[in-house]
Every structure is written in C-alpha cells, then in structure tokens.
Amino acid sequence: MSKRLEHLLAGLALLLVLIGFYSDKLFGPGYIFTEVIQDITNIYGFYPWDSFSAEQLKSGYFPLWNSHNGLGVPHLANMQSAIFYPLNWLKFALGFWNVIDWILIIRLWLAGFFLYLFVRAALGLDAVSGIFAGLSFALCGYFLRYVYMSHLNVECLIPLQLYLFHLLLQKRKMIYWLLSGLGIYLLITGGFPEASLYAVLFCALYLLFGESGQISFGKKSVLLASALGFGLLLASAQWLPFYEYLGQAWTYHQGNAGLRHLDPAYAVSILLPWFFGSNSESTLIAFLVPGMGMISVILCLRAMLSGRSLFRAGFWVVALIMLLGLIYGIPPFMWLGKIFPFSLTYNYKYAIPVLSLCVSVLAGVGLRSFSRENRPAKDLLAIGVVWLWAGANLVIALLDGFQPFYGYGAEQEMARLAILSAVLLLVLTLRRKPALGRLAVILILLCLFGSVYFDGRMNRGIDLTGYVTAQTEAAKPVSKAFPAPYRYSAEGDILFPDLLLPLGVDDLRSYDPLYPRTYVYLMASLNELSREEQINRHYFEHKLFQIDREHLNSALVPILNLMLYSADYDLGSRPLASALLKGGKETGDFAGWAREQVVEISGRAQKSILIHANDKLESELPSAVPASDFYFEAGVAPAGGKFEGDGAQIQVMISGGAESRLDYSRFLNPAGRPEERTWKPVRIRLWTGAGEMTAALSGLSGPRGDHAGDYVALGGIRLNSQKYQVPGAENLTPKGDLSLNYLRQSFPRYFLVQGAGVEPSKNIDDEWKIFLKLNSAQAGYFRNQAVVAERIKFDRSGKKAGGESWVKA
Helix, strand or coil, rough: CCHHHHHHHHHHHHHHHHHCCCHHHHHCCCCCCCCCCCCHHHHHHHHHHHHHHHHHHCCCCCEEEEECCCCCCCCCCHCCCCCCCCCHHHHHHHHHHHHHHHHHHHHHHHHHHHHHHHHHHHHCCHHHHHHHHHHHHHCCCHHHHCCCCCCCHHHCHHHHHHHHHHHHHHHHHHHHHHHHHHHHHHHHCCCCCCHHHHHHHHHHHHHHHHHHCCCHHHHHHHHHHHHHHHHHHHHHHHHHHHHHCCCCCEEECCCCCHHHCCCCCHHHHHCCCCCCCCCCCCCCHHHCCCCCCCCHHHHHHHHHCCHHHHCCCCCHHHHHHHHHHHHCCCCCCHHHHHHCCHHCCCHHHHCHHHHHHHHHHHHHHHHHHHHHCCHHHHHHHHHHHHHHHHHHHHHHHHHHHCCCCCCCCHHHHHHHHHHHHHHHHHHHHHCCHHHHHHHHHHHHHHHHHHHHHHHHHHCCCCHHHHHHHHHHHHHHHHHHCCCCCCCCEECCCCCCCCHHHHHHHEECCCCCCEEEEHHHHHHHHHHHCCCHHHHHHHHHHHHCCCCCCHCCCCCHEEEEEEEEEEEECCCEEEEEEEHHHCCEEEEEEECCCEEEEEEEEEEEEEEEEEECCCCEEEEEEEECCCCCEEEEEEEEEEEECCCCCCCCEEEEEEEECCCCHHHHHEEECCCCHHHHHHCCEEEEEECCCCCCCCEEEEEEEECCCCCCCCEEEEEEEECCCCCCCCEEEEEECCCCCCCCEEECCCCCCEEEEEECCCCCCCCCHHHHHHHHHHHHHCCCCCCCCEEEEECCCCCCCCCCCCHHEECCC
C-alpha cells in the first residue's frame, strides 16, 4: 500500500471515529458547542464575539472596537476574538450555528491526523501505532472537556507545527520554512495567549532538542529564529494590539497565578478518560487533570520501560516529567511559575494539552514495543504499576469513605481496568504466535474504541442550547426598549452582557478577561471599593464588573448614559431567604435541616432555601404592605448530582389574621420527567390589607413516600413592595420576570473631556482618589471633569477651548 493511500485511510478512520463519537449532536438536537462541562465562556464570550465580528464585516467595518460593552472595549486586541484565524472565517461567511459543530470536529481531526503524520515521520512508527497515537490525542480528556473552548484553536495545531519543524530539519527547503512560519501564525492567531505561549515554546524546544541529526545546534537556532520571526511578522496584526492593550488593562490573572498547582493526591485522574464518574454538574472537575485514558497510560509506561525505543523518545519522557512537575507543583519544575510570562499563566491548565500530547506519543511508541518486542516482564510491569496506582487509590477511598475526591468511580472504572488488563494479557499470549500478531493489535484498538464509546455515553456535558435560546428571547424586548445612545445594565445574570452584543444593545457591563483599567476603577469607585483585594472579590462574586444595586444612587451614574436598568426583580424587592430562616419555625420529619445555600439545577445556580421532603418552614413576611408580590423559584435539587426518588410536592400557604390560603402547590418529579429538571418561576400576588402575614413553605414526599433523596429548593425568595430605591426611577415593565427601570438622571450623550477628567493609571490609588472626588460631588456636578454634549477638538497650545454653551453640568 502506498503511503499516500495509507495516510488517506488513516485520516478517514479518524474522521469516522470522531463523527461517531459526536453523532448524537451532529445529527440530532442540540449542539456540541453548547454541551458545557465546566467553563461557560463559550456562551458568554466566543459566540457573542464571533457574531459581532461577522456583523461588522458584513456591514463593511473591520471589527477593531466594540462600542457596545462597558465604556467601549477593544475587540481585536481582546485576542480571543481570533479574527485572523482561518477556521473562524467559516463562521463569518456561513453563519455561526450552521458550522460551529463541524468546526469543532475539524479541530479534533487536525489534532489526531497531524500527530499520526508526525510520529510516522519523526519516530518511524507503523500505521497502526500512529493511528493509535492520533486517536489518543484527539480524544484525550482535555480536548473532550474543553471541546467548545477557543484555546483548542491553538492546541489542536501543535502536532502540525511539530510535523512542519521535522520536515524543515530533514529537508531544509524554502517551502517548509514558509510553512513553518505560517504554522506559527496559526498558533498565535488562534486567539489564546496562554495556549500560544505553551504551543510555540514547546515546538521550539522540539526543534532544538527533539531531533538528532546532521544539522548543528547553531543552524537549528538560525532556522528557528527566522521561522519564528516570519510567523510573528505575519501575525503582528493580532498580537501587537494585544501587547499594547495588555499594559492598559486589568486582569484577574494575578502575580501568583503561575505558582498555583494541583494536588498530587488526585493524580489518579490521569488514568481516567476525564474525571471521576459520569459528568452531572460535577464539582470535582477543576481539581483534576482530565485523564489520558487507562490504555494510553499503560502503553506510555511500557514505552518508558523500553531500551532502544526509549532512547529515541527521550525528549518526550523528559518533557513528560517536567510537565507533571509543573502541574502538580513539584520542585524544581514549579519554579518556572515565578518567571514572566509564566508567572501570569494558569500553568496547571495550559500545560495539560502538551502533557496529553507527550502521553499519546509515548503510547504510540509503547504499542509498537508491546506488539513487537517479546519482553513479557516489562509488559506485566507496566500493567502492574497501573494496578498498584489504582488499587492504592481505591484503598484510600474505602478508608476515607470516598470523601472528598478519592472516590475512583470504583465499580465502573475498576471493572474497566480489569477488562483492559485481561485483553492485554490475552495479547501477550497471542503474540507468541506470529500468525496471530495482527489479531493482537486489533484487540488493543478495540479496547481503545470501546473505551471511547463508554466515555462518549457516560461523560458528556450539560446541554445549554435551551438556555442560550431563552437568553436570546429575553434579550429581544430589551433591544426594542432602547433609544440609542443610552446604556443598559442588569443585576445578576438574567441577561448576561455579551449576549446583547449581537443585538447591538449598549451594555455598561462586559464579559472579558482583560478590562480597560480605567473602566475597572470607575466601577470600583461606584461600588465604593478601594483596594485591589476588594476589586478581585467583586469580580469573582459577579464574574464581571457591574453596579451593585445599593450603589445606584452614586453621583457617577448620570455620566454613564445608564438610561435603563434591568433587575431580576423590581428595584423595591427585598430578599427573604435569610429572614425566613432566622425568624422561622421548622416542623416535620426533618426539622432543623433547612438551610440557605446556592443550589444548582440544570446548570443555573440560585441562592436558595433548601428543605427536605416532609419538612415545613413557617415564618412571618416582614413589612407586608398593600399590593405586595411574593416571588420565588421552585425546584427539586439533585441528590449527589443525580435526580432520584419519586418526586416531591412543594406548597406555599399564606396566612393573615384568621384567614389562610394555599397560594401555590405543585408536584415535581425530575427523575421521571426530565423537563422538570429546571427552576420553575412563581409569582404570588398577596391580598391587600395591613398587618403581618405568615408564609409556610412545605415539602411533601411523592406517592411512594420515598423521600430520602428529595431536596426541595426555593430560590431567589423576595417580597416586592413596589417601592423604588433609586430616585427618579420608573418601572417600564411592572409585570413579568424582566424588570426595566427608567432612570431620568442620565445625560442624553456625553464625552469626558481629556485633561479635565481622569487620566489612566496603573495604580488604583492614583485613579481611585479622583473617582472618589467625583463620586462624592453632588449629582450632575463634577469639579474634576466636564460632561459635554458634542465632541470638541482641543487646542494643544494650552488655550482654553469651548464655552459655557456646551457644558452639561
């Protein structure tokens, strides 16, 4: 068989496996893109940014600047907008939702196919070992967990760059030099600085130290420097704006970010395809390295026990050890996190795809050794090490009661390890007969395919397609309510900021990893935050910068064009969860069990009162006044991440004086009805009349009385007295879940006069003091800056410009 045909068949095989793995989304409802496992940046960031880029390009504008978020934010310099990345051009041309899932498949295919080509060419592996290495990388736990994230734009192309550098060293032709430079261009324009840092550096180290040959180190250095220079020049339109913006921006990546690491006690997750057990809103994910897969780890260990093969793969072994040391904080490797730019990089995350690459390469080498070398002692040792590793974890899990993270997913994962071990032992037996050698390799591939199938069915994300649709529908009325050029701001995530971006709505909030520093300090002043620690806490609590409700009276609000403010409930509402628990009386089978905590149902978190079925919490509603409304959301929370039992009944009884009334009663059975695995909004209109009222929140078990796992959750409990906290506010939509409040104090249009206003500063102490002076002034009057109705050209000679007619103060 010719090499060209062999490569064609290998590429086709990889594509078919990937299509089969994601066939339910490619050919059924929902999207791979919205099947979120951990990070929701794809919905709040990448989709709106791509939509904005496409709209701007269609309108004849290059998307340099986003005027709709914050006070205006850089769009190109955001880096993650990835405007110059070729695969993104398909979204711009054909429509985001039409092509997004196929682009994700293409990325995984590129990762697997080019690793196949690379190990065939650079390490001389046979076709089966090469395909195994490619599949192992394309379907590694890191890629499957973050399949929808933009950093895969970069990480999936690391094998391509390694392959191009290999060809450059071997053939030293201009075409391969040009292609190497284009590869560097792709690694940079993929749109993720941390991923680009790791990808470019690793590929550069491979070119210098990964291949032995006739070419000297000096010549390698010249080739590397010239190719890097060419690639950086091509990508300069992307990285130069980012570099300039970086010095003017605030980021949540603090100086000690590079020294963070994962706990080695949980390193057993490397054996697993992703993480412990099936993915059902797991809280363990962030603390674990997504796995490489048991069979890949066994074969990787087998390669490390080889002699001649190990010598050829020495670069990969050294890289593997260094990366493990960096991820798990083992000296001296962890000290790299003290050096810029690694000091600002989450090394424990962005080192993982390179670690997965090393494991996959060594697994391919190990497969060749396992199938060709007659070294049963080394084969058994590799299997034994994994059994020892998994067995020790299982023992600790049993002793610790599977708390908190040592639980290995014992039943399924230990059974899988037993099956894999049995197959490998069978392969050892078949290998003695040359005629059955091919069957042995087929058995190993079947193990890989079986494991892939298991992972695809058991470890998948939570489909948020409906959430995106609901957010989009909720945003449409907002877009109609805004007479430009006024701004919008929301409380909480009822409408996340960037989801309004495709509609062209100006939003004071923005979802971005790099905020303009002046914008951050303005929001800090509005919220009376005076230290960096307070700013960081505000960001991590909200996941963005916004005006907290209690600070809407700030004198700085009018200059923000904040004509409309949206809240999840009316501005006059009062949260009740803490008050009900503090002043309430609990009765029933589980008295004393009720508590206030954040409950996550169907991917959406709510601060809630959580009670058990057969439990009742009774308390007075404070400050009940005529025309009050009682708001909450109801749901049956998952027990241990799963919906079990026979459902529960939620009831709300309202009493006043001698009267009582059952205002709400609903039976929810999320175990039997998947459509009920969501929050159910409830709004009760209380009767008019003075005096205190009593609310009784009850949970009742289902028809079988199986209440052990029924956790009744009532989230966002509020009492709306229809009083506004902001002077001059008028509620435009008094009915419904979305509350739009009109603030009459806003200026119709403003420009902050440069020189008379706040100069950008890298130090919060300098900038915040000036903002504080503005904030303490009377509303509509600013001693340190002017608010003008039209743009003014200033005479830089020092003469005063303008007159009283243009000042709005």
